[in-house]
Amino acid sequence: xxxxxxxxxxxxxxxxxxxxxxxxxxxxxxxxxxxxxxxxxxxxxxxxxxxxxxxxxxxxxxxxxxxxxxxxxxxxxxxxxxxxxxxxxxxxxxxxxxxxxxxxxxxxxxxxxxxxxxxxxxxxxxxxxxxxxxxxxxxxxxxxxxxxxxxxxxxxxxxxxxxxxxxxxxxxxxxxxxxxxxxxxxxxxxxxxxxxxxxxxxxxxxxxxxxxxxxxxxxxxxxxxxxxxxxxxxxxxxxxxxxxxxxxxxxxxxxxxxxxxxxxxxxxxxxxxxxxxxxxxxxxxxxxxxxxxxxxxxxxxxxxxxxxxxxxxxxxxxxxxxxxxxxxxxxxxxxxxxxxxxxxxxxxxxxxxxxxxxxxxxxxxxxxxxxxxxxxxxxxxxxx
Numbered sequence: 001x002x003x004x005x006x007x008x009x010x011x012x013x014x015x016x017x018x019x020x021x022x023x024x025x026x027x028x029x030x031x032x033x034x035x036x037x038x039x040x041x042x043x044x045x046x047x048x049x050x051x052x053x054x055x056x057x058x059x060x061x062x063x064x065x066x067x068x069x070x071x072x073x074x075x076x077x078x079x080x081x082x083x084x085x086x087x088x089x090x091x092x093x094x095x096x097x098x099x100x101x102x103x104x105x106x107x108x109x110x111x112x113x114x115x116x117x118x119x120x121x122x123x124x125x126x127x128x129x130x131x132x133x134x135x136x137x138x139x140x141x142x143x144x145x146x147x148x149x150x151x152x153x154x155x156x157x158x159x160x161x162x163x164x165x166x167x168x169x170x171x172x173x174x175x176x177x178x179x180x181x182x183x184x185x186x187x188x189x190x191x192x193x194x195x196x197x198x199x200x201x202x203x204x205x206x207x208x209x210x211x212x213x214x215x216x217x218x219x220x221x222x223x224x225x226x227x228x229x230x231x232x233x234x235x236x237x238x239x240x241x242x243x244x245x246x247x248x249x250x251x252x253x254x255x256x257x258x259x260x261x262x263x264x265x266x267x268x269x270x271x272x273x274x275x276x277x278x279x280x281x282x283x284x285x286x287x288x289x290x291x292x293x294x295x296x297x298x299x300x301x302x303x304x305x306x307x308x309x310x311x312x313x314x315x316x317x318x319x320x321x322x323x324x325x326x327x328x329x330x331x332x333x334x335x336x337x338x339x340x341x342x343x344x345x346x347x348x349x350x351x352x353x354x355x356x357x358x359x360x361x362x363x364x365x366x367x368x369x370x371x372x373x374x375x376x377x378x379x380x381x382x383x384x
Contacts, residue, residue: 017353019338020268020322021329022261022368025301029257030370032250033213035204036130042374044381045186046089046123047131047197049076052185054137055146056163066119071106071166073123075174076182077114078104083183090122091115104179107171134200141196149190154181189382197382202375209247210375216241217379224380229373231258231366254370256297260308262360263291265367268322271339271346272354279316279344286358288315319346 017023041047053072057065073091080087081095091114098104105112115121136142150156159181165172189197202214216238217223223237235251270287271277294312299305303325310321323346327337338350348354 019326019329019353020264021303021325021332022265025303026257026261026368026370028301029250029254030368030372033209033247033254034371034375035208035210036133037201037371037374037378038126038130039369039371039374040126041130042377043089044189044197044201044378045080045084045087046127047136047201048186048189048193049073049123050127050131051136051142051146052150055143055150056160056167066124067108068167069124070108070113070118070122071172072163073118074104074106074112074114075162075166075172075179076186079179079182080186082176083180084187090126091118103173103175105171105173106166109171130201134204136200139196139200145192145196149193150185152190152192153188154184159185194382201378202382209244209250212244212247213238213375214379216243217376218383224376229369229376230364231255231369231372232363234372234376253300256295257299257301257304258366258368258370259292259295259362260299260304260311262362262365262367263287263311264307264322264325266357266360267291267319268326268339269353269355270357271319271322272348272351273356275348275351277319277346277348282319282346283315285315287360288318290359290362291318292362316344 049072050069053069054065056072057068077089077091077095078099080089081092081099094114117125119125131137139145147156150159162174162178162181203211220241223234226233232255235255239248239251267287270285271282274281292311294308294310297308299308307321307325310318313321320341323337323339323341326339330337336349338348340347340349
């Protein structure tokens, strides 16, 4: 008689969008230029929602803030979906499916949440870290700026009354006319808000190159008045200006790092696209014709430095370097490796995300954005 035991959860391959562990590497490099923003904190309205919620919550017990914020975010979400047609936010699909009801319910119940996990995937999950690191609600002028903005946009007592219901009632129902006031506070930024968010989101305290980047965009708006963002062309355009040596060094490190990271990302996905590879099959792949040679550059991160050196090895050895990197990352996470190396063969154990790439232009293509698009987006929204 045979028994099949349940798979060890510590050995089970777990899904990840970062099998090579590049995310913390490129994020650390991005932080040398953009200090607080993330890839998902790119909508000023979400910063407004969090700011307004904390303003109204005032000095109540912080541990109960989320119970109020869920309802406040829901009210703002339905208002944005109904009255701000060009807006986009996490939860918009749920809002659109329920807009026809005309009467909306805001609560912490599962059936009323905008997302399967509103805490993690909603505004709080996406914006709380940069919001906290920027110390937005700790600013001496936070309350005066926010109150002044709200009073300039809507009938303040009416808004205060509706928010009071969200604060005190477990289940709150409002109609389309009731929620319009939440759209009115989010449609624009007051002049006070623009100055406030410019100081905290677009600039940072101390001597940081992000402040220099702000001044450059202000002086040369053509840097961001382009149809689409490209990492390398943007960095090249900035580097052509009269910038400090520190900013130039940081941008050069980002450029060179992406030239190393991108080929390995494409290669790993290509290996995933077929279940088994021999050394001969790997060596014959066209993707290696697009691989660069190693750069004569000393990277601050030892992982990138070694991967750069590996470019001068044979195609099979380069592939093995990618597989070994995944094994190291998986071991640290307590997971099984996605690809196993057996003698001169590579066996794919986890193919999710696999995609064959035959060629790429490493001077144009990029996989990581180093928070620059988020900053540009916030700059346009605040400075418009």
